Amino acid sequence: MTTPTCSTPSPVYNRLFWLTFAANTVLVLANALTFRFAEFVTFLGGTEQLTGTVIALGVLASVAVRFRLGQDIDACGTRRLWLVSTLLFLTACGLLILTETISWILYTARIAFSIGIAGMFTCSMVNIQNLVPAARRTEAIGSLGTSGFLGMIAGSLLGDLVFATLPDGSVRFTVLFSAALALGSIYLALVLVITSDHNRPETPPLAPPIHQLIRQYWPGSVMLVALVMGAGLVVTSVFLTRMATQRDIANIGSFFVGYSLAALACRIGTRQWSRTVGRRRMIGLGLGGHAVGHLLLMTVWSEWQLVVPAVFCGLGHGLLFPAVTSLGSGSFPVRFRGTGTTIALGMCELGVAIFSPLMGWIIDAWGFNAMYAFSVTLTVTFGTVYLIRSRHLVDDERIGSTSPIVESAPEPSVTSPVSVRNARSPVTDTDLQIPVLPPDKSVEVSA
Secondary structure, three states, rough: OOOEOOOOOOOOOOOHHHHHHHHHHHHHHHHHHHHHHHHHHOOHHHHHHHHHHHHHHHHHHHHHHHHHOOOOOOOOHHHHHHHHHHHHHHHHHHHHOEEEEEOHHHHHHHHHHHHHHHHHHHHHHHHHHOOOOHHHHHHHHHHHHHHHHHHHHHHHHHHHHHHOOOOOOOOHHHHHHHHHHHHHHHHHHHHHOOOOOOOOOOOOOOOOOHHHHHHHOOOOHHHHHHHHHHHHHHHHHHHHHHHHHHHHOOOOOOHHHHHHHHHHHHHHHHOOHHOOOOHHHHHHEEEHHHHHHHHHOOOOOOOOHHHHHHHHHHHHHHHHHHHHHHHHHHHOOHHHHHHHHHHHHHHHHHHHHHHHHHHHHHHHHHHHHHHHHHHHHHHHHHHHHHHHHOOOOOOOOOOOOOOOOOOOOOOOOOOOOOEEEEOOOOOOOOOEEEHHHHHOOOOOOOO
16 A cells, blocks of 8 residues: 555654645635535526436445545555546536536536545545554544634635625636636645655555455444435535525525534544544434534524524534544454545445435425425434444443454455454444454454
């Protein structure tokens, strides 16, 4: 795997972390400028359901690519794929600038955009996890994620400014997508610096087939929570702007400012919770924040009424993302951390793909409040299943855990036969499936 030349463990907050922090801020800022994508499709003559369909196709394509993406990262490292993903993102922005009707260009642009974003975020997460001690992965993911909230604030306010100052028509969207293209170019330069000291091995290690890895190291019911996170992204980043337009709310910046500040404060205040409170409890509280926030969105009819639901949604996101990503990727050994991270993030994207057209159809048929009611019901149902199934499990990052903590799970041999059994008492807060090796292979197993 491509790794930094330094082989000794490094502290979390070093030069590479802050460069990655800056890059992630730029990326989320660029992505936030595309929150008006639903408005763009409507401007071209589309419906809410068509918006959901276009987004779902893009996300499904990115989920499909993730299966190969993870194994390529494991074999070749992050540099090459990080750069290719960024170039794909730049191409997508250029195609969106050229889009004038609902045509193949729109679908192609959205597919390229989704694949590019997926690769950029995945490479960033894998890179930062490989640079920090195993026991601080959740903290590193959460701390890096705070950069995204700064970018979300700036991007949403800039989007509001563009819509407030420019006349109705295509010029608004041209400016937004051109700004995203410029920011993507800055991001490309930062990635070149971050990965400048990465070395690629002459002979990449062989990896088992992707289906074998998934079967062996499947994270379990925490992936239901990842699907809920995807549905939450549909509510806030796809259809919120359409609700605001329908209810004559001029700006949505107040929502994303409140959302981001709440999530940022949450990340700072809870960055050690994975080792003290535990990731399962973080997920329970995060799901509660999501549900309350979506319930409160039913009552919003003015710009400033967006703030309170934004705070609850932001708190939910601040707790959920690092816990779910860490649990999802942590069930895979370090050698296959790229695959593990892509599976965890891919399930979130799968939630976007599944629920975008469904929620769009619900809005067209029954309105926005019905969509919020559906989202709350989904959150409560899937969250309950997860909390019940994980109630007896122990979190290996918690300080004072009585279970032994091992740096990584065993790496399966390409040639040795491997069977799988369900772990009833794993030392991690997942429904981990532990590989059972032949008797002559004595290994110590953990998440």
